[in-house]
Amino acid sequence: MLFPTTVFAVFFLVVFLGNWVLRRYHVAWLWFLLVASYVFYGWWDWRFLILIAGSSVMNHVLAIAIHRHTARQVHRVLLGLALCFNLGLLGFFKYYGFFVESAYSLCGHFGVVPTLPLLEIILPVGISFFTFQALSYVIDVYRNDIPPAPSLLSFAVYLAFFPQLVAGPIVRAATFLPQLGQTPDARPLETGRAGLLILGGLFKKIVLANTLATYLADPVFAFPEAYGALDTLLGVYGYALQIYCDFSAYSDIAIGVALLLGFRFPDNFCAPYFALSFRDFWHRWHISLSTWLRDYLYIPMGGSRRGRVRTSCNLIVTFLLGGLWHGANWRFVVWGALHGLYLSLERLWAWCVPATFRNSRARYILRPLAWIVVFHGVCLSWFFFRADTFADAWLMIRQLRDWQTPAGLLQPQILSVLAVGFLVQLLDGNRLAPVADWVEHRHPVVQGVLAAVVLTIILGLGPQGVAPFIYFQF
Amino acid sequence: MLRIRDSRITTLIAIVAFYLVMLGLNGEAMLRKAELLPYGRYRQGMVALARPFAGVARLGPGVLRKYFEQMREQYWKGVQQ
Numbered sequence: 257m258l259f260p261t262t263v264f265a266v267f268f269l270v271v272f273l274g275n276w277v278l279r280r281y282h283v284a285w286l287w288f289l290l291v292a293s294y295v296f297y298g299w300w301d302w303r304f305l306i307l308i309a310g311s312s313v314m315n316h317v318l319a320i321a322i323h324r325h326t327a328r329q330v331h332r333v334l335l336g337l338a339l340c341f342n343l344g345l346l347g348f349f350k351y352y353g354f355f356v357e358s359a360y361s362l363c364g365h366f367g368v369v370p371t372l373p374l375l376e377i378i379l380p381v382g383i384s385f386f387t388f389q390a391l392s393y394v395i396d397v398y399r400n401d402i403p404p405a406p407s408l409l410s411f412a413v414y415l416a417f418f419p420q421l422v423a424g425p426i427v428r429a430a431t432f433l434p435q436l437g438q439t440p441d442a443r444p445l446e447t448g449r450a451g452l453l454i455l456g457g458l459f460k461k462i463v464l465a466n467t468l469a470t471y472l473a474d475p476v477f478a479f480p481e482a483y484g485a486l487d488t489l490l491g492v493y494g495y496a497l498q499i500y501c502d503f504s505a506y507s508d509i510a511i512g513v514a515l516l517l518g519f520r521f522p523d524n525f526c527a528p529y530f531a532l533s534f535r536d537f538w539h540r541w542h543i544s545l546s547t548w549l550r551d552y553l554y555i556p557m558g559g560s561r562r563g564r565v566r567t568s569c570n571l572i573v574t575f576l577l578g579g580l581w582h583g584a585n586w587r588f589v590v591w592g593a594l595h596g597l598y599l600s601l602e603r604l605w606a607w608c609v610p611a612t613f614r615n616s617r618a619r620y621i622l623r624p625l626a627w628i629v630v631f632h633g634v635c636l637s638w639f640f641f642r643a644d645t646f647a648d649a650w651l652m653i654r655q656l657r658d659w660q661t662p663a664g665l666l667q668p669q670i671l672s673v674l675a676v677g678f679l680v681q682l683l684d685g686n687r688l689a690p691v692a693d694w695v696e697h698r699h700p701v702v703q704g705v706l707a708a709v710v711l712t713i714i715l716g717l718g719p720q721g722v723a724p725f726i727y728f729q730f
Numbered sequence: 731m732l733r734i735r736d737s738r739i740t741t742l743i744a745i746v747a748f749y750l751v752m753l754g755l756n757g758e759a760m761l762r763k764a765e766l767l768p769y770g771r772y773r774q775g776m777v778a779l780a781r782p783f784a785g786v787a788r789l790g791p792g793v794l795r796k797y798f799e800q801m802r803e804q805y806w807k808g809v810q811q
Contacts, residue, residue, distance in 0.1 A: 265749065272745060276738050444737035447744060471809060516741065669809050700740040704747025709794065711748075712755045716798025 257299040258725075259509050260458055267296065268513065271418075275517045282438050286409045289417065296418035297382070304380040307345070312412040314341055315390045319397040319404040319411075331398065338394040346387045352377055354584030382422035384581055386415050388548055393429040395552055402430045410436050417519075419510040423503070423725055425524040425544035435519050446515055447703065448692035453512030455710050456683055461505035461725070462718035464677045468498040470719050472670055477642055480652045484661025488652050490670065492635045495642050497677035500528060502726045503542070504684070527681035529634075532626045534598040537634060549578050560603075567603060572596035587640045587649065594637040755795055757783030 257264050271292045278285040298305045318338040325331055347355075353376075363369065393414070396402045405411035414432050435441065476483050476491025483491065507524035514521050524543050531537035538546040554574040560567040572593060579592020614622060636653075643649035695703055753760065761784035764776035 265752075269745065269749065272742065276742075445741050447737065447741045451744075471806070667809055669805060700743035701747045703740075703744040704749075705751050707744070707748045708751030708755060711752065712795045713798050715756075716795045717802050719802075 257296050259506070259513075260462060263299070267292075272516060279440050279518070283409070286407075286413055286436065289413045290409065293413065293416040293418040293421060297416060297421055300381055301378070307349075307380055307383070308386060308416055309412070311342070311345065311386065311390055312415050313408065314338075315394055315415070316405060316408045316411045319394050322394065322398050323404045335394065335398045338398075339391070342387050342391050342394075346383060349377055349380055349383055351580075351584045358586075385424050385426055386421060388426050388545075388581075389415055389429070392426070392548060392552060396429060402433070405429070405433055417514075419513040419517075419519075420521065423506045423510075424542075425507050425510065425521060426548050427521055427544065431522065432519070441518055441520075445518065446692065446696070448695035449686075449689070450512040450515040451695060451703065451707055452688050452692050453508045453515065455707060455714070456688070457505040457508035457512065458711065459505075459714050460501040460508070460680060462714050464673065464680060465498045465501035465505060466719045467673050468494045468501065468677055471673070472665060473498050473642070476665070477644070477648070477652075480643075480648055480655060483655060483665070484658045484663060485656045486659070486663035487661070487665045488655045490663070490665045490674070492638055492642075492652070493674055494670075494677075495638050496529070496631075496635050497674060499638070499642075499726055500525070500541075501677055501680065506725045523685060525684050527684045529631055529678060529681060530627075531630050532623055534595065534602050534630055534633065537630055538595075538599075545578070545581075549574050553577060564603070564607065568600035571599045571603075575599070582641075587643065587646060590640045590646075591637045594633075594640070598633050753783045754786040757785065757787035760784065 257267065274288050274292070275285070278288050294305050294308075297308060315338060318334055318341070322331060322334045322338070325334065356373075360369075393402075393405075393411070397404050405414065410433060411429075413436060414427075414429055417427075417432070420427055472494030473491055476487060477495065480488065504525040511521045511523070522544070526540040526543065528537055528541035531540055554570055557570045557573065558566055559570060562570075573596070575592040575596030576589055577592070579588040579590070579595070582588045582591070639649045639652050640646075643652060695706070698706070757780060761777065761780040764773065764780045767773040767776060
């Protein structure tokens with residue numbers, strides 16, 4: 257079920273009513289949320305409900321067992337079981353084909369034919385997101401950071417909660433489970449903020465992301481040989497802004513929808529292309545994933561506590577795996593490796609260049625330069641993320657030397673959409689709070705009419721049809 | 731200042747108003763879609779449901795969407811897809 261569709265509109269009205277009518281009957285309310293979430297997920301393919309239900313049962317049982325057993329050895333074995341189960345599930349559904357193909361390709365070089373079965377496995381939507389949520393829950397219980405969920409039902413709702421189920425944000429159990437408690441949040445519903453998040457998300461997705469894809473990114477990435485340096489640059493800028501508008505739109509809509517149901521999620525984006533360092537970029541881009549990788553991978557590997565070389569290795573390994581999380585393809589691994597390398601080089605720069613110099617008058621030159629380097633470094637990594645093949649990515653990078661071919665895409669319409677796509681980042685965070693406050697003080701009918709008029713304008717301005725969100729494939 | 735109980739009800743009113751206006755604004759498209767359904771009771775029901783909204787849309791509000799669609803087409807005229 258996609259957010260900007262009539263089916264979801266009807267579904268949401270039913271869920272909104274049921275959620276608030278049943279809120280005082282705790283168990284019935286939890287069952288209602290679970291059934292609604294399963295309907296949302298099963299709308300795509302009901303067979304994968306068995307997968308998410310099985311994952312809920314297994315992880316809850318293991319978390320309870322980890323919590324009850326005090327012996328250190330048993331603790332570790334149970335955690336190992338949980339890790340094997342979750343990573344095995346992800347590995348089978350997402351990476352089996354990738355590893356088999358890679359094994360065939362590698363063995364082919366040595367003239368050996370492996371006997372691994374080639375299976376056609378459908379990738380369940382959102383498996384990367386709910387598996388990471390389950391992993392964080394079990395690890396947090398193991399670390400004694402949180403108690404296990406009070407019931408299997410609560411945990412199943414946490415894992416399947418429909419607004420963030422298929423494309424994040426990755427909400428931690430420590431944030432979500434307390435909100436499933438008996439006592440409802442006493443604060444009034446922030447209708448204005450939720451409405452702005454949803455409409456802003458729809459504007460970013462329908463108008464900006466779809467337009468950038470239609471007129472700029474898709475044509476350039478589909479026929480890279482037909483475009484020169486300037487068009488290729490515009491194409492990758494377009495994709496950089498398209499993926500931001502697309503993914504942050506989903507996160508915003510998810511946060512807004514959850515807010516209307518009385519749940520508060522943390523922000524997932526904060527103007528990432530304004531970052532002045534790669535570290536800063538990862539504090540602003542897909543925050544729920546970057547903090548997940550930091551807390552459950554980078555820090556347990558030693559983080560920055562074991563010397564410079566080890567820190568760089570930890571960064572690169574974390575981002576290699578972060579890249580692989582995005583998709584079963586070596587292109588994503590290269591994308592992750594590039595980011596790991598950037599972060600390592602950035603640390604090297606910080607170690608080599610004294611802070612006194614970086615904060616001196618030279619900062620007036622260094623900061624704009626840093627922005628240019630960071631933005632283009634990120635764009636370079638997008639070539640591998642978006643191109644269909646490695647060959648295409650290399651071809652596009654090589655095309656950056658071709659300044660002879662005239663730039664057909666250098667048109668005011670395209671430049672203006674790029675500018676709006678870049679500036680829309682200014683709306684991240686809570687910068688629209690005064691507008692939300694103003695909306696909340698209008699009569700509810702006025703609020704509804706305003707929202708409908710704005711949505712109609714959005715639908716009129718965006719290209720026809722609803723393209724799926726990019727992050728659905730992960 | 732709205733109280734918690736009120737905020738849920740006012741949000742519901744806002745959502746219902748939003749849906750009704752959206753139906754009014756998109757009534758014609760809704761009718762077109764309903765008419766494309768295979769013949770039967772379901773189609774009859776959907777057409778009957780869509781007709782009043784299409785009527786509302788024709789009175790004026792549907793013009794808003796068309797206006798912005800034309801604006802978009804005009805804006806992108808000449809730009810190669």
